[in-house]
Amino acid sequence: MKPIAGTVVIDEQGLDLADFERVVTHQSPVQVSQACHKAVSDCRAFLDRVLDDGRIVYGVNTGFGKLASVILPEEQTRALQVNLIRSHACGVGAPYSEDVVRGMMLLRLVSLTRGYSGVRPVVVEMLMACLNEGIHPVIPQQGSLGASGDLAPLAHLSLVLLGEGEAILGGKRIPGAEALQQAGIEPLTLQAKEGLALINGTQAMTAVGLIAYLKAKRVMDAANAAAALTMEALHATLHPFAEGIQRVRPFPEQAAIARDIRRYLAGSHLVREPGRDKVQDAYALRCIPQVHGASLRALRHVQETLEIEMNAVTDNPLLFPDENAVYSGGNFHGQPIALAMDYLKIAVAELANIAERRTERLVNPQLNEGLPAFLAPDAGQSSGLMILQYVSASLVSENKVLAHPASVDSIPSSGNQEDHVSMGTTSARQANQIVDHAATVLAIELICAAQAVVFRGVEHASLISRRVIEWVHRYVAPYAGDRSYSRDIAQLADAICRGELSDVLAKGK
Structure with a gap:
């Protein structure tokens, strides 16, 4: 099987x-390697032998959860799988965005292609075809406990494979059967184990988590750029960023942040040496390496966790043909992702917290080193950028509520058989909200800092800061009188999340 140009190949x-x-954001096509196809086929053949031998396998010839002790005759095993999908598709709330849905489909596909789930190759091919044809199931966001996997979200995904439920195709919300028909795809008829294999896993929380993490990396870049710009606007000193200070507290992330800030401010005529009037800066400026560095350290841990989970097998039971074994276990439990997402929430919320404090220093005439009050030349008649700081304050306060760890909560389900759950999907959704809020807070700091440096004289700023200001002004014109900034802020925040500012910062590295 030769990959098509631009195709992402799922292999061992x-x-x-x-x-x-590439698959989720840029909608690159997907292909499954021959080796993975063989692993899927071999595992299915093993399951068929197990069932022919009359062995009892959870969720194949038994009921689910508390009903695992109910043994079913062979003629009921197919109906069991379809009933499972239909009964579990009871999610509520607004639907996930199409990028999250694509992420769920892709990750479910990867898990099944490992060859431990017992599905037929046609199930893998069906998922791949829907992904490549742009058939995106409508999946409500709420209803997963994050253990036994993301049952409700994945059931909504699976309904469309059966020609039921609803899907988005070509931007239109239509019945699942119609979406398959338009793409020329036959609905899937489930056999033993396949319904359970489709919905038992952590793919909703992991997809949301991966998207949140990818945005968070870009928010980190924006935080460093905004911090550097604010330092110039407030005539801050570079002494706290000296290599020696970082060396004696040797967190590599702290040193990396300090190094980036020194690079961003190279050649600036706006930063100052400490003097009689100001010996040292406030914490929001002086402690940037320590605060941003701690968040960067957290992001690296989150990345490691997500990279493991995105290629993991997370359904139950699992089949091991080489061992002639079927094991019931708990790989569907979302605790690793739940903890990582709570960590991500806190780390990114802190980037927003310190950014809002820097924004306050930019607009507050008692703190902004002689800049106009609220960055308005005619303050009093005009409010200038006063209310942008209010918006930041509102968002960081909301983040503090969202940052409460979801993973410490648990509630029993399925007749107390499933008596400890992760709430990982809740945590991932909250993390994604916090990242979006943080991007907005950073957009506001960038708008204010760019305006402040305009007052100081852009020609005195560093080369990288001038590039950042030029980029900001593509979306937000310099202040020329009071106006609404809502659209400007939203567009700049979205551009941060897309990685545009990260690309600007990477030039000349």
Whole structure:
């Protein structure tokens, strides 16, 4: 099987973050390697032998959850799988965005292609075809406990494979059967184990988590750029960023942030040496390496966790043909992702917290080193950028509520058989909200800092800061009188999340 140009091939090594983003964001087609096809076929043949031998396998010839003790005759096993999908598709709330849905489909496909789930190759081919044809199931966001997997979200995904439910195709919301018909795809008829294999896993929380993480990396870049710009606007000193200070507290992430800030401010005539009037800066400026560095350290841990999970097998039971074994276990439990997402929430919320404090220093005439009050030349008649700081304050306060760890909560289900759950999907959804809020807070700091440096004289700023200001002004014109900034802020925040500012910062590295 020769890959088509631009195709992401799922093979025995699985995916990396770049592959995930290509498929999810850029809608690159997907192909499954011959080796993975063989692993799927071999595992299915093993399951068929197990069933022919009359062995009892959870969820194949038994009921689910508390009903696992109910043994079913062979003629009921197919109906069991369809009933499972239909009964579990009871999610509520607004639907996930199409990028999250694509992420769920891709990750479910990867998990099944590992060859431990017992599905037929046609199930893999069906998922791949829907992904490549742009058939995106309508999946409500709420209803997963994050253990036994993301049952409700994945059931909504699976309904469309059966020609039921609803899907988005070509931007239109239509019945699942119609979407398959338009793409020339026959609905799937489930056999033993396949319904359970489709919905038992952590793919909703992991897809949301990966998308949140990819945006968070770009928010980190924006935080460093905004911090550097604010330092110039407030005539800050570079002494706290000296290599020696970082060396004696040797967190590599702290040193990396300090190094980036020194690079961003190289050649600036606006930063100052400490003097009689100001010996040292406030914490929001002086402690940037320590605060941003701690968040960067957290992001690296989150990345490691997500990279493991995106290629993991997370359904139950699992089949091991080489061992002649079927094991019931708990790989569907979302605790690793739940903890990582709570960590991500806190780390990114802190980037927003310190950014809002820097924004306050830019607009507050008592703190902004002689800049106009609220960055308005005619303050009093005009409010200038006063209310942008209010918006930041509102968002960081909301983040503090969202950052409460979801993973410490649990509630029993299925007659107390499933008595500890992760709430990982809730945590991932909250993390994604916090990242979006942080991008907005950073957009506001960039608008204010760029305006402040205009007052100081852009020609005195560093080369990289001048590039950042030029980029900001593509979306937000310099202040020329009071006006609404809502659209400007939203567009700039979206551009941050897309990685545009990260690309500007990467030039000349």
